[in-house]
Amino acid sequence: MRVMRIAAAWLLAVLTPAVLLAQQTSDFVPVDPSMEAAEKLPAAPMVMTAYALVWLILIGYVWSLRRRQARIELEMAALRARVNEPDGRQARRD
Amino acid sequence: MNLVLLAAAAMFAAAPWLIMRAPQEATMGLIQKIFYFHVPAAFTMFVSAFVSGIAGAMYLFRRSARAERVCAAAGELVVIFGAIVLLTGPIWARKAWGVWWQWDARLTITLVMWLIFVAFLLLRKYGGPGSETLSAAVALFGMANVPFVYWSVNIWRTVHPTTNVVPSLGPGMREAFWWCVSAYLLFYVALLAARMKLEEQRAALDELHFEVGAE
């Protein structure tokens, strides 16, 4: 659940500038849509979106590493428990 | 390793302060600030591609398990840093050139290299047994391909600001730029170490499975 909340917060941080951006550009219809629109685009939210995206990707990656690691550790603990069972096959080998 | 990761995060969190203080570029204005996140990411990505390729060659010829781990970890990080480059690039392009995507030389090169390493990951994930050797060869071939992709795409298309932008940076810009490069490289080292540790644990887990199975 906590993970979901963090993800939602990050999504919001990225989407807000994007939504602002979209609203500001839909206010007028330029004659030549290619360059003229680009001239009027506000730069600050774009720079902020880029910065937020970098954070999002790096944190997402660290999180995925943690998750994969946790899964391996869990599996390892389960295996170890099976190997060390007192009345298990381990006893026979000794 | 967590310390390095924290230091990298702190450096990167402090970066906007330096970037905002850096003087604004004359023709592109504020949007040029993306440069500070975009170019160091591209730089890190290509460093990672070379690390992965060289480690792949070392694995192929020396069969060192350590080299295999470096190859796998660096190959995955090429995709991560490549994603940063490919997402921040179009935001800049939208403002500077008026389009999201331009078939420009450097963008295309990054895209092709990114695709090669995505294929590398797909091979590792779905190739089944023996795919470590194959993916090491793919990393080596991907690295050898960099000059060719660069050469062919360069003749094909060029609109991107050229590489001589970096040495000609003014004071203030230069510090901010190298600050960001250091932050990215620190991130890179910390993530590479963490990813290698994961691979090590996976190997240990496989060994344990083998032991349990052999009994």
Place this chain on the structure above:
Amino acid sequence: MKILAAAWLIARKDFTIEARSREIIATAAFFAVACVLVFAFSLVREGRAPEGVAAGVLWIGIAFSGTLSLARLFERERAHDTLRTLLLAPVERPAVYLGKLLAVVMLMAAVGAVLLPFTGFLFDQGVIGAAPGLALVMVLGILGYAAVGTLFAAMLGRSRSRDVLLPVLLYPMTVPVLIAGVRATAALLDAAGPDWATARLWIGVLAAFDAVFVTLALWTFEAVMEE
């Protein structure tokens, strides 16, 4: 010299099988022709093909049918488990690679020889005037594509989902070949007459790619095929 003789023997084995069944050459050539037709239907407007697409269509046909030939050629070895036997033969390992490379190049060149006049005919391009140049570009391009493709197809022989992974690995890796091949072909098919200066530049790129990747594949083949 011994390596070349062994490579020739291995390639001749594939030619003999192919000469008897004609399975790969027939299916790959038909597939390439079908590809060109699909592109013709999606690109032609009001009965005319847009200018300068013929080179691109030609190379898409070569690349797609090339994957098909590679996959079939190695599937045949896998089905009878003969690649292992080949690798156990008392010849140097790179000879096996060279022999397979030779077979793939000849197969793809045969498909290309059908495809080039067909594309020229459908897209109204004079291919006869620049025929020697076009042949050189095609041979160099096919060699570069096959150099990477043969190694990858041989490696993937034992993997799961090899039929999907081959194009996934091969297409991004051979982007330089495709760009150079398409540009050189387009320069030679130029409406104002063959543009030799541009074509020479791209032929240089192709030749360098071939040299580097054939060497690299020969160098790594033994290590990659080790079990």
